[in-house]
Amino acid sequence: MGGFELTSGIAVGLAFGYALQRGRFCVNTGFRDILMVKDSTMFRAWALAVIVQMAGVTILSGLDLMPITVPPFWWAANIAGGLMFGVGMVLAGGCSSGTCYRVGEGMAGSLVALVGFGLGILLADRGALQPLQDVLRSNIVFVDGDQATLANVIGINPLWVGLAIPLAVGIWLWRGGVGNRQYASGGWAWHISGFALGAIGIAAWLSSSSVGREFGLSMTGPIRTWFVLALSGENYLDWGSVMIAGLIVGSFVAAWTHRELRWRVPRGSRILQAGGGGIVMGVGAQIAGGCNIGHSMTGMSVLSLGSVVTTTSILLGAWMMAYILFIRPMAAQSA
């Protein structure tokens, strides 16, 4: 691993972890709250992060300053893996990035969920569920022999699509007003964290691509790499792996400097649920080829159809589980 690969990966990871913690950014929260409390604040932060990154990546690749990789569109794997990931993240109490930043804050439940996430990834990547992954991934869809992107489906220049979507979503966000809703005292407002995460996503594309890893932020692959190293000794540490390490340290620094660092251990049943949810989440992310970061932020920024389908499936899976776990019991209780 080269010096730049190491330092830039850590720098981006530190900033990523810091922004996640200050923004309390968690896609699980964002998707779940739309259904449960009819609040779209965190969802708007996610949408802003996606469009900022989409506009940046579109301009950089349009000017031929940066190569990009589009996640493959294996529709069965995207749907099944996305649904599983959505279900798993509600059980675990956090998405992959939310889980990681909460580890930096000192939450024992998230640490258990992270371990479950890694084991789930290995289970599908090289364990008992590998045949299922292979079957679901066996059908890769291309658009006229080219990559499956929204621009190729519509048949127009990606530059127009990659700028039109951010413009349209940006107007929607603007008309909705900025507001000042925060998820905890002292945390960033949604528009600050959305913009910061989008900018970090662009920085990730640039520094990661410059060391031959033509992709932006992702969690599944890098976490898999650490678990493969820990369990089998095979060493493929790369930009993404050090970025993940930086993320947890960045979140720790943010929590520590704002006096929010606290070792918190939930009750046993909650820990079991977090671990189980983490495993389901890991299996789903591995099968889909990415999670709420690799697909729902980075893949979306290059207009990948696979990422759009995975993100939609994550949303549906999360809503389904939130209904079963929270909404139905609450309705039964009030009735």
Add this chain to the structure above:
Amino acid sequence: MNGPWQKLVGLVLAVALVAAAASGLWRLNRPFPDYDQWFVAQISDGAMVIDARGSLSYSRGHIPGAPRLWSRDFLSYSAALPGILKTSEEISAILSAIGLAPDQEVVVYDQGTGADAPLVALVLTSMGVSVRVLDGGFDAWLAAGGTPSKDPVAPAAAVSPGDWAIEQTTLVSTEIVQGAQSNEAIVLADARGEIDFAIGHLEMAVSVSAGQMAPSGALPRWSEAAWVVDPVGVLAETSVMVYGTDLAEAARTWLSLRAYGIDNVTVFAGPFQVLATAGLPMEVPVAGAPVRASSVCFGAPVAGPR
């Protein structure tokens, strides 16, 4: 409200992030380390310009004053041995005939596709000539406002063929390639396409395809070249020996590696077919074995072939 040192932490992280992004942008688009040693963007004064294209392209228009030296003139063809490099004596005669002297600086160009200029550059380099390739070739020169000439150029011989007493070290024989297969200090690089490589290649060879190292004759983005050569263990100080479907293909990989900053690159002086029929140990990879070490988030990481 954040205190001053909390703001300082945020500021340091923001600066580190911007630095990572800016240096990433620079690294992505920086030229190859030895680009200037092997390429020129414009014809410089004092250098002899050589047209490496075929006769038809040359007759339609060429850079004024440039004699024609088709890359294939260096090769002899027969049914048994297609595209074998001619002997040093024969090459000396060809070079003398176009008025080239050993101490002359040369700029060579082709149409811009990389089909001819790298091979001429390789042979001239092996004969001790200081040579560079016109980046973008004839098409780029035309686009920059060059006015082509249709007049043939017939220079007088500058030196006699006997003056080209060069010890040949850049272009190597079948026996030397065979020796490299058992020499851990040499990386044997297969310049053919990845599919050809997957079907079968020389034992101990790694894939450094000309298609990736010089797509359409142009150098790739620096990081894309690194993505090809880094995983197969090629460093600046590594000794590399290249072979290709033909010598022109091997020359494209050779030129890219030299511009990438690898100094010790030799090339097999013939086509892969010669090596395959000479009985050199071959390797057929497992069917479906991945060729790129991609581990972003889609699939399992894969080690390089060596």
